[in-house]
Amino acid sequence: MKTMNNPLNNQLSSPKRTLTLLLLLPVLAAAQGGGPGTSGADFLNLGVGARPMALAGAYTAISDDVFALQANPAGLSQVVKTELGSFYANILADVHHGWIGYAQEASSFLSFGFDLNMVYTSQTRRNSYGDPEGEYWVGLGTAGGALALDFGGGFSLGLSGRYVFQKYDTEVGHGFAGDLGLLYHTKYNALRIGLVAENLGPNVDFLGTGDPMPMGLRLGLGSSILRQTLTFTGDVAYRLDNTLVGNVGIEWWAVEGVAIRAGYRILDDHDSWSGVCLGIGLDSLSGLIYGSLDYALIPREPLGYVHRVSYTLKF
Numbered sequence: 001m002k003t004m005n006n007p008l009n010n011q012l013s014s015p016k017r018t019l020t021l022l023l024l025l026p027v028l029a030a031a032q033g034g035g036p037g038t039s040g041a042d043f044l045n046l047g048v049g050a051r052p053m054a055l056a057g058a059y060t061a062i063s064d065d066v067f068a069l070q071a072n073p074a075g076l077s078q079v080v081k082t083e084l085g086s087f088y089a090n091i092l093a094d095v096h097h098g099w100i101g102y103a104q105e106a107s108s109f110l111s112f113g114f115d116l117n118m119v120y121t122s123q124t125r126r127n128s129y130g131d132p133e134g135e136y137w138v139g140l141g142t143a144g145g146a147l148a149l150d151f152g153g154g155f156s157l158g159l160s161g162r163y164v165f166q167k168y169d170t171e172v173g174h175g176f177a178g179d180l181g182l183l184y185h186t187k188y189n190a191l192r193i194g195l196v197a198e199n200l201g202p203n204v205d206f207l208g209t210g211d212p213m214p215m216g217l218r219l220g221l222g223s224s225i226l227r228q229t230l231t232f233t234g235d236v237a238y239r240l241d242n243t244l245v246g247n248v249g250i251e252w253w254a255v256e257g258v259a260i261r262a263g264y265r266i267l268d269d270h271d272s273w274s275g276v277c278l279g280i281g282l283d284s285l286s287g288l289i290y291g292s293l294d295y296a297l298i299p300r301e302p303l304g305y306v307h308r309v310s311y312t313l314k315f
Helices: 007-011 016-025 025-031 048-056 073-078
Strands: 081-091 096-105 110-126 132-152 155-168 171-185 191-202 205-206 209-211 218-223 230-239 245-257 258-265 276-283 290-299 304-314
Touching: 048 258, 048 276, 048 304, 073 110, 073 132, 073 155, 073 191, 132 245, 191 290, 245 290
Parallel strands: none
Antiparallel strands: 081 096, 081 304, 096 110, 110 132, 132 155, 155 171, 171 191, 171 205, 191 218, 205 209, 218 230, 230 245, 245 258, 258 276, 276 290, 290 304
8 A cells, every 4th residue: 555645755855856946946935935136037147158158158248149139139230141049058967958049130230139048857747646647847938039220330229028938837937028238349459348237027927926037237348359369358247136246258269260268257156166167169260160169168066067058050
């Protein structure tokens, strides 16, 4: 005869379930009353793209490709013709982060793009006795698009909007968020200034609780020297949960078509090594690949090393 188990014990005894709870902790905390620094859409701050992540996320001022859809929508004005980008990271065990985006230069004045961003895993559904009864999907994601206007004189304006969704078994949460971005190219050493008001939107409705978006303001500076082969970049972000985040990065095109990147998170609460970000990039000029392939290695306590890979086609 079988003994009935406590469903909570079943949940905590499964590593996969525990990982999912860790991933959804901000959502669950908010649903149970929340607290300082918790937001159901905190996954929006995970970062997308191996190149941006290798630079510790300091991409606000130097966004010039399809990943501007996530970093600074005004950066879409720097896209030449058309780009199709993809990104993948295995965050932890069976927790995956995937993204795909499309950006196009419609005219000398207008550029646009669309993207889909997902953090997801699956779990085994169990009955009250602990017996498996199939699987269900757990996910956090966004789907949206952006426009960028190039006003000339080095000034661009971008606006993005995205549908935000959260799913845990049969429970689904919905929300909407948008970013407003500015980008200015000065005439001094290719100095660029970027500013983004991010994740602007109403509360996410999940499990009957309204949970705020992780809204904030990001300021970035970037400059390229030595015939555009060496770029320095830095971001400072203030979020409405009273956190301040600072990132710096450097990118060096060591030889034609091969880039070496490094970044550091200067204001986070971590040990010195966990703040380091490293990466490498190859593009078609290297003669080794068609398109652009980027890789980033991000030490993260207590997750260990997180590998991120991006591939972009330009046509």
